[in-house]
Amino acid sequence: ATSVKSYEYVILGGGNAAGYAARQFVEKHGLSGHKLAVISRESVAPYERPALSKAYLTANPPTRLPAFHTCVAGGGAPQTPDWYAKNGIDLLLSTEIVDCDLNSKCLTAKDGSKYGYGKLLIATGSDALHLDELGMQGAHLGGIHYLREIAEADKLYEAMKACAGKHAVVVGGGYIGLECTAALVINGVRVTMVFPEPHVMARLFTPEIAAHYERIYAQKGVNFIKGTVVDSFADENGSGQVKYVRLKNGPVLEADLVVVGVGAKPRTTLLEGALAMEARGIKVDGHLRTSHADVFGAGDVITFPLKMYGNRMARVEHVGHARQSAMHAVDVMMGATTEPYDYLPFFYSRVFHLSWKFWGDTPAQAKTIVVGEMNPKLVAVWIDQDGHVVGTFIESGTEHDENKLKELARTRPKANVARLEEAAAANDVDGFLN
Ligand code: FDA
Ligand code: NAD
Structure with a gap:
């Protein structure tokens, strides 16, 4: 029989959450001596x-590795494989786990090797939603790119360089759509973006905020086709390479390159039937414990209670949550905290010379007040039905602006709407912020 290599702690996954969890084990809890494995x-x-x-x-x-290994955000040195070796952590790379037996506490890899654990942290993240999984005709063709892991980024980089002066179609108007469009434009590729909503970043931006970003994209030559989706892709003369993108309402676009960003799906397959699930994610409690003893979760894959919103259950696909939930889960696993995870939702993006940040919540009934024309700042505040500030947004803020807006989203004071509207009418961003 295959022997089982056993560890006190195993982190399943090797992404953002895994890197921050490993650092927490070492730096906060002094773990060493091959008690921990990271399996990726x-x-x-x-x-x-x-x-x-x-x-x-x-x-x-x-930028290339090793420059952006975790945990460089915030200024640390990159955790290269040497860091893991030096700290007595077994870093098992190119190792896909294909079976998780939670009763015998054993993980099985594709090559048959087996790993036992005392406590398990699941950090399998999410994957891009692929159009061929949805059965779309032509979605298997070459030249159609997704972006989740580094090998895909390498392929996209090469393809983009080969397409300078040519034309790309970007499918999706969310994070990947906007960030990849900016990258294509910077590399001299002409872009048409196609998405079903009336404006970009529909899951967060109001029409007014979106209009400012769309104006800047349009100035850089980006063409928008809104309110429709792709129906199928086709090649030319059986080349196997995408050449045509047919839209649902009829028109056909020509493309030398396609980038698809139509959302993500949490990687839960291994645990289905074994752990309680909610909202497509692995359900955890406020201490990041799953429904099975000694199994914890962090990052994109979990559905967790948002303490500051009355423990409303949420799944969050953002790096701030991956980092914080991972560190908190490790503290719980080490018995170092009894506090629940208390996350203030935080999203950000950077494109061209722009950089925005958002904190808090965007309830459906909220009123939004926007100030500024992005020259360079723009600020927005979401006010709930009870008149409290619940969400805050800034483009090109200073550290002082950002701290102030983060604090407002965290403390949710009663908004002085008259004063905010006055600042908005006068286009007085700094008045609005002070
Ligand atoms: P992540 O996806 O990082 O890691 C999961 C890991 O588990 C991977 O290494 C995977 O291979 C591994 N794995 C899965 N199943 C496995 C198995 N069965 N066996 C072994 N290993 C397995 N967020 C943000 O706030 N700001 C931003 O600017 C961006 N930008 C951004 C750009 C791009 C291109 C992407 C794809 C995503 C972002 N994000 C982001 C989102 C952010 O990156 C994301 O929320 C975190 O990476 C989530 O971290 P996790 O560790 O949960 O998953
Ligand atoms: P997303 O949810 O941000 O956007 C998906 C977009 O897909 C929607 O805005 C919509 O326009 C579009 N869409 C859905 N179905 C479509 C269809 N059939 N045809 C055309 N468009 C369609 O997801 P994403 O941009 O794909 O990002 C993937 C993951 O990566 C997410 O988890 C995201 O949070 C993460 N990510 C985050 C950042 C960031 O936080 N700055 C950056 C990149 C990626």
Whole structure:
């Protein structure tokens, strides 16, 4: 029989959450001596995934590993494989787990090797939603790109360089759509964006905020086709390479390159039937414990209670949550805290010279007040039905502005609507902020 290599702690996954969890084990809890394994399907040590749609594609020269291994965000040194070795952590790369037996506490890899654990942290993240999984005709063709892991970023980078002066179709108007469009434009590719909503970033931006970003994209030559989706892709003369993108309402676009960003799906398959699920994610309690003893979760894959919103259950696909939930889960696993995880939702993006941040919540009935024309600042505040500030947004803020807006989203004071509207009418961003 295959022997089982056993660890006190195993982190399943090698992404953002895994990197921050490993650091927490070492730096806060002094773990050493091969008690911890990080098991990842990827061939490289955990890295800051957000870089893949930013400096990896746009910097000159482009950022490459080891520069953005975790945990460089916030100024640490990159955790290269040497760091894991030096700290007595077994980093098992190119190792895909295909079976999780929670009763015998044993994970089985694709090659048959087995790993036992005392406590398990599930950090399998999410994957891009692929159009061929939805049965779309032509979605298997070459030249159709997704972006989740580093190998995909390498392929996209090469394809983009080969397409300078040519035309790309970007499918999706969310984070990937906007960040990859910016990267393509910076690399001299002409872009048409296609998405079903009336404006970009519909899951967060109001029409007014979106209009400012769309204006800047349009000035850079980006063409928008809104309110429709792709029906199928086709090649030319059986080349196997995408050439035509047919839209649902009829028109056919020509494309030398396609980038698809139509959302993500949490990687839960391994645990289905074994753990309680909610809202497509692995359900955890306020201490990041799953429904099975000694199994914890962090990052994109979990559905967790948002303490500050009355424990409303949520799944969050953002790096701030991956980092914080991972560190908190490790503290719980080590018996170092009895506090629940208390996350203030935080989202951000960077494209071209722009950089926005958002904190808090956007309830459906909220009123939004927007001030500024992005020259360079724009601020927005979401006010709930009871008149409290619940969400805050800023483009091109200073550290002082950002701290102030983060604090407002966290403390949710009663809004002085008259004063805010006055500042909005006068276009007085600094008055609005002070
Ligand atoms: P992540 O997806 O990072 O890691 C999961 C890991 O588990 C991977 O290494 C995977 O291979 C591994 N794995 C899965 N199943 C496995 C198995 N069965 N066996 C072994 N290993 C397995 N967020 C943000 O707030 N700001 C930003 O600017 C960006 N930018 C951004 C750009 C791009 C291109 C992407 C794809 C995503 C972002 N994000 C982001 C989102 C952010 O990167 C994301 O929320 C975190 O990476 C989530 O971290 P996790 O560790 O949960 O999953
Ligand atoms: P997303 O949810 O941000 O956007 C999906 C977009 O897909 C929607 O805005 C919509 O326009 C579009 N869409 C849906 N179905 C479509 C269809 N059939 N045809 C055309 N468009 C369609 O997801 P994403 O942009 O794909 O990002 C993937 C993951 O990566 C997410 O988890 C996201 O949070 C993460 N990510 C985050 C950042 C960031 O936080 N700055 C950056 C990149 C990626």
